[in-house]
Amino acid sequence: MTSDSRRTLFKSLAAGAALPLVGSATPAAAAAKSAAQASDPPQARWARGIEGQRKADLGNGSFLNPIIAGDHPDPTILKDGKDYYMSFSSFYSYPGIVIWHSTDLVNWAPVGPALSKPLGTIWAVDLCKHDGRYFVYIPAAPDGSSWSIYAIWADDIKGPWSDPVDLKIKGCIDPGHIVGEDGKRYLFVNGIRKIRLRDDGLATDGQLEPAYSPWRYPDDWVVENFAPEGPKLLRRGEWFYLVTAVGGTSGPPTGHMVIAARSRSIHGPWEHCPRNPLVRTLDAAEPWWSRGHATLVEGPAGDWWMVYHDYENGFRTLGRQTLLEPVEWTADGWFRAKGGDLSRPLPKPRGGKAGPHGFALSDDFSKNRFGVQWSFHDPAPDEMARARFEPGALVIAAKGRGPADSPPLTCPVGDRRYEAEITLELEGAAEGGLLLFYNHKAFVGVGFDQESIKTYSAAEEQGWMKGKSGTRRLRIRVTNDDNVVTYRYSRDDGATWQLHGLRMEVSGMHQNVFGGFLSLKLGVYSAGSGAVRMGRFSYRALAA
Incomplete structure (x- = not known):
């Protein structure tokens, strides 16, 4: 199937055409699909990096997703001047919460782990900077079941990082930090709910309360469950934008998706984006499944991008990998994803300077590589x-x-x-x-x-x-x-x-x-x- 025919299929499905059952096809459809694939151009290949590991930057002004291969789920990304920093869920791995650095959004190298003290399983964190200080907000369950939000901080992104502080936001995951129009700091969490923070960001200053009732997809869509989660926020002009995941993180390939809302106040009311969902896998034939948990980020030259995770078709064993997709702002003040067929190369963000990517896994054990590798x-x-x-x-x-x-x-x-x-x-x-x-x-x-x-x-x-x-x-x-x-x-x-x-x-x-x-x-x-x-x-x- 060519890129144009894929886009036609996916656009018709998004416009309301019947969604094929995942993993099923009529004999006629299967024959048509086989014939279409026979005329496909050669599959795009990743560049080879250190030790032959796959690398997104193709060296010709384009890149091929994923930008970080392997298990790097729930990406949280921070633009800090000309630098970008990103981190991910580390689950049961300790040392954990490895921070990565880039200057072009495509080539990424690890800085080091921010957390050494075990907190049980760690899910989607939020990395932010406020008044010159770096913070990571961490949902963790030290006993395996009782969740709370913790915080660590550092004056230098390379550390040292503080010990975890329990904010006692119980039963919550997926924090997203934002400063409201009132100058106060807030965390949004799954649900979608919010709670005000003290000015130092290390304690709460109010009660957890409902913040937004997310947009709902049609009942006949094949998803895992509703699961509103992963709220990420930014302020642009007069609007606050709230980007949320719904549909469930795993389950069917077509479950996870990206939706958006906006408001002139952090306290609402929030209006749904008329183009929801902005990102969604529509068919099991696509290369990337369960796409969601997105953050918007401005590129080096002022263009805009969306970073999110997903599973690779046929390789769920690799975990959820990190993708980069271009975004454009529209005349009505909304945005939309415009990456199209993500099995093909895309132009790199403009204005960035390529840096090192990845690291060698081979190890003679002459250095301590705990956290980054082991x-x-x-x-x-x-x-x-x-x-x-x-x-x-x-x-x-x-x-x-x-x-x-x-x-x-x-x-x-x-x-x-x-x-x-x-x-x-x-x-x-x-x-x-x-x-x-x-x-x-x-x-x-x-x-x-x-x-x-x-x-x-x-x-x-x-x-x-x-x-x-x-x-x-x-x-x-x-x-x-x-x-x-x-x-x-x-x-x-x-x-x-x-x-x-x-x-x-x-x-x-x-x-x-x-x-x-x-x-x-x-x-x-x-x-x-x-x-x-x-x-x-x-x-x-x-x-x-």
Whole structure:
């Protein structure tokens, strides 16, 4: 299907034509779709960055989404002079809330983590600046179920950041900061509700109250649920604009969407945008699913953009990735998205200066890369005490009986196809291994102790695959080729390799199956007693 025909289909659907059932088609429709795809131009390809990782900037004045590949959900973006900063939900990863930097909205590199103290799972944060000070407002559930909004602050975006302050805004998520026409600070939260803050931004100054009754889509649209969430606000001219997500974050590909409202006062009344929804996946054939949780941001030369998250068609395992779409302001004072077919390259924002993008995942453990690359999954408050650096190695003290009850050290990935390997050396009666890890109920991998090589699939040890180990040192390689996983291991540090006897298919390890809004990460576990010494981790993306 050509770009024009895709646009015609999607526009007709948006105008009220019947929406096809996701995942279903008549034989005639399927034949027509197959014929159309046969005439498609070659699929646009991402640029190759560090270690072959995919990169949005194509080097010719255009870019291809995502701007940050892999699990970077609920983006919050701050324009700070000529600089842009962005952060994301970090969930159970600690250290967490990694802040990224850009000067052109397309190339992004990490600055570092802002939060080291575990607060349980962390959802959509809000990064803002007020009176020269940086703030991150954090919805967190330290006990796993009781939500509250916390705040951290810093005078320099690089830190140091303060310890979390509990604002005691209970049962709320998705904060969005704004200064009203009265000069007072407010947080909007899911619902959509608002609460006034004290001038220092570190305590509330009033009660939580309803703020806006969001626009509702037709009842026959295929969505997950209503779920008004992710309020992000800006003031432009005489208007406040409120951008909200509805439709549910996961579920069907067509669920999540972006809507907008505006008001001359932060206290309302708010009027719905006549073009709602501004962004929505209309068909499962599109490259990006469940598009929502957007923020508007002004580009370096004064053009406007929308940043939001979504799932990649066929690769929900990578989590929700970050997209950039151009926006235009219309004569009636509203705005609209104009990216069109997001499987194609788009012109880059004007006036920006390209900077570094991403970072190498390969690690010789000569530097502490916790937070930016390595994070413990769902750690206890003292989890970092398990880790110690030695020359050329990171040593992780053993904990638990195996990968099902030991917090692994995880590393996020953003490529559809990749290969990673690591050398593991056992101390004492430890067991270690290399995993693809979603959570403790969903992982696959290969591990070993001094006696046995073990296989983990569907989060369980497969006893029938147990082999002899006879070593305390093993180099393990994992290859993920479009969700088909192959393991190899070497007893001579990579000189010769043995193919592991079981391949695994992991495309079902995602939010719709296991919940938690996570992604499938590389993981290393250290269980039993003693410790596991991690050395020479290498990563490379494989060509498509």
